[in-house]
Amino acid sequence: xxxxxxxxxxxxxxxxxxxxxxxxxxxxxxxxxxxxxxxxxxxxxxxxxxxxxxxxxxxxxxxxxxxxxxxxxxxxxxxxxxxxxxxxxxxxxxxxxxxxxxxxxxxxxxxxxxxxxxxxxxxxxxxxxxxxxxxxxxxxxxxxxxxxxxxxxxxxxxxxxxxxxxxxxxxxxxxxxxxxxxxxxxxxxxxxxxxxxxxxxxxxxxxxxxxxxxxxxxxxxxxxxxxxxxxxxxxxxxxxxxxxxxxxxxxxxxxxxxxxxxxxxxxxxxxxxxxxxxxxxxxxxxxxxxxxxxxxxxxxxxxxxxxxxxxxxxxxxxxxxxxxxxxxxxx
Numbered sequence: 001x002x003x004x005x006x007x008x009x010x011x012x013x014x015x016x017x018x019x020x021x022x023x024x025x026x027x028x029x030x031x032x033x034x035x036x037x038x039x040x041x042x043x044x045x046x047x048x049x050x051x052x053x054x055x056x057x058x059x060x061x062x063x064x065x066x067x068x069x070x071x072x073x074x075x076x077x078x079x080x081x082x083x084x085x086x087x088x089x090x091x092x093x094x095x096x097x098x099x100x101x102x103x104x105x106x107x108x109x110x111x112x113x114x115x116x117x118x119x120x121x122x123x124x125x126x127x128x129x130x131x132x133x134x135x136x137x138x139x140x141x142x143x144x145x146x147x148x149x150x151x152x153x154x155x156x157x158x159x160x161x162x163x164x165x166x167x168x169x170x171x172x173x174x175x176x177x178x179x180x181x182x183x184x185x186x187x188x189x190x191x192x193x194x195x196x197x198x199x200x201x202x203x204x205x206x207x208x209x210x211x212x213x214x215x216x217x218x219x220x221x222x223x224x225x226x227x228x229x230x231x232x233x234x235x236x237x238x239x240x241x242x243x244x245x246x247x248x249x250x251x252x253x254x255x256x257x258x259x260x261x262x263x264x265x266x267x268x269x270x271x272x273x274x275x276x277x278x279x280x281x282x283x284x285x286x287x288x289x290x291x292x293x294x295x296x297x298x299x300x301x302x303x304x305x306x307x308x309x310x311x312x313x314x315x316x317x318x319x320x321x322x323x324x325x326x327x328x329x330x331x
Contacts (some may be wrong), residue, residue: 007065038251039109041065041096041143045200046207047160049079050084051115051244056085056247063109064088065118069081079206083197094140099146106146111157116140117248121172125164125206140179145299148192158250159183161198161260169298187258196260197247200305204240204329216275217330220282227292236264236304242318249316264305265318277323281330
């Protein structure tokens with residue numbers, strides 16, 4: 001075991017060991033990551049369903065934390081990517097809104113690191129406020145307290161963030177911003193190793209059909225016109241496999257408590273340009289209709305990652321261009 005759990009271990013020694021990075025343990029075990037246990041929340045979601053098998057391939061011992069509903073519906077309802085590695089991972093069930101269930105799940109997993117992807121409102125950003133707060137704020141607080149107050153082994157928690165938090169332009173973004181404020185509070189006052197992964201405009205297979213790219217692809221395939229906003233907003237588009245690789249790279253980086261790493265290409269492309277590219281690649285007729293839909297209130301015009309700083313901090317950069325990624329989505 002990479003952590004001494006006996007009650008007679010001095011607390012000062014425990015704190016010193018806790019601050020060591022995952023990279024330290026990889027070095028100690030000669031690259032054998034099977035000794036490093038990673039807990040992934042939201043493991044059946046858009047990013048988690050690809051992150052989980054990726055971490056397995058990297059050699060980590062992975063535990064997927066999933067909603068209790070999956071225990072009731074059975075294994076057949078799981079995403080195919082998770083089914084493919086089911087025999088190679090552990091699974092714990094919990095509703096993060098419930099403190100007791102969260103503590104029980106974390107104790108069962110005994111994670112050395114946690115990647116927290118679970119959230120509501122990604123595809124429905126103007127969801128009810130109380131729903132967003134219960135899931136995204138209370139759920140995150142329950143998880144981080146369970147990891148750092150109720151166990152003595154967790155070396156790192158990576159919390160998925162959204163660039164929308166910076167302007168809190170919708171309910172989802174505001175709830176994520178509030179959750180991160182608590183993460184920073186605990187990180188800076190308790191020196192808990194909590195790190196933010198600000199994921200920019202992710203897209204790829206398995207994304208909700210309500211998101212821009214899958215919706216545009218569906219319309220283009222059908223040869224239909226695509227009503228949209230004016231589309232002048234520029235976003236940093238990042239293919240989902242690049243997000244997965246970036247999250248994995250954060251496990252190996254020596255980051256400060258409360259530090260955020262921006263996962264993106266550093267290049268911003270307008271929504272209209274993306275939709276036009278989709279139609280050109282599909283080539284079945286139809287066209288985008290910019291301005292047919294009203295813009296969302298509080299929309300930020302430009303969002304792009306500081307890719308240079310990210311490479312300096314975690315030695316990672318995107319590998320898939322926008323056109324390459326769209327071709328993969330179109331199939």
